[in-house]
Amino acid sequence: AQSVAQPEDQVNVAEGNPLTVKCTYSVSGNPYLFWYVQYPNRGLQFLLKYITGDNLVKGSYGFEAEFNKSQTSFHLKKPSALVSDSALYFCAVRDRWNYGGSQGNLIFGKGTKLSVKP
Amino acid sequence: NAGVTQTPKFQVLKTGQSMTLQCAQDMNHEYMSWYRQDPGMGLRLIHYSVGAGITDQGEVPNGYNVSRSTTEDFPLRLLSAAPSQTSVYFCASSSPGTGSLEQYFGPGTRLTVT
Numbered sequence: 001a002q003s004v005a006q007p008e009d010q011v012n013v014a015e016g017n018p019l020t021v022k023c024t025y026s027v028s029g030n031p032y033l034f035w036y037v038q039y040p041n042r043g044l045q046f047l048l049k050y051i052t053g054d055n056l057v058k059g060s061y062g063f064e065a066e067f068n069k070s071q072t073s074f075h076l077k078k079p080s081a082l083v084s085d086s087a088l089y090f091c092a093v094r095d096r097w098n099y100g101g102s103q104g105n106l107i108f109g110k111g112t113k114l115s116v117k118p
Numbered sequence: 119n120a121g122v123t124q125t126p127k128f129q130v131l132k133t134g135q136s137m138t139l140q141c142a143q144d145m146n147h148e149y150m151s152w153y154r155q156d157p158g159m160g161l162r163l164i165h166y167s168v169g170a171g172i173t174d175q176g177e178v179p180n181g182y183n184v185s186r187s188t189t190e191d192f193p194l195r196l197l198s199a200a201p202s203q204t205s206v207y208f209c210a211s212s213s214p215g216t217g218s219l220e221q222y223f224g225p226g227t228r229l230t231v232t
Contacts, residue, residue, distance in 0.1 A: 043223040110160035
């Protein structure tokens with residue numbers, strides 16, 4: 001079964017410092033991996049995805065994520081956090097080789113609240 | 119191109135009432151899904167559809183019905199609302215067959231059942 005774990009409910013960072021939001025996954029085959037961000041009272045916005053190729057993926061708003069197959073991780077990173085980055089972040093996974101039926105849907109983690117203080 | 123739209127934005131129901139949450143997308147996506155979001159529980163899949171005329175249950179389908187008569191629309195029906203259905207509901211669409219693997223989300227419907 002596919003699953004995603006976000007081990008931290010909340011991450012606190014000072015503005016200007018680097019940030020990391022952790023994600024580990026479990027799929028039976030090779031994964032497609034995604035990060036989404038949700039600002040208060042808004043829907044989820046797509047940030048970035050890993051499909052294949054370079055393990056370091058760059059996305060919107062200066063975020064990047066590193067795919068590590070041996071550690072089954074896909075941590076979200078940003079070199080210098082902004083107060084405006086404060087939001088709820090979701091990691092999601094899909095098994096690459098299962099397209100039809102329920103496997104076509106993304107499995108989401110429970111979310112990590114990022115708080116960036118000035 | 120409006121993306122994924124949802125109506126209404128907010129709704130208050132009394133226990134036992136029924137209603138339909140509307141979802142539409144204009145991206146010709148074959149996949150559409152309904153999720154509910156509850157604090158500390160992330161997003162849980164209610165129902166999904168892989169194309170017009172085809173629907174299936176997700177993780178938490180009880181108390182909800184769906185239909186997919188067109189590619190664009192995927193309404194979610196609450197048959198007899200219960201307080202446990204108080205939540206924020208998100209509709210999403212994607213097109214895995216054409217390489218659009220990420221899901222696009224609507225703005226959500228905040229439902230309160232009293």
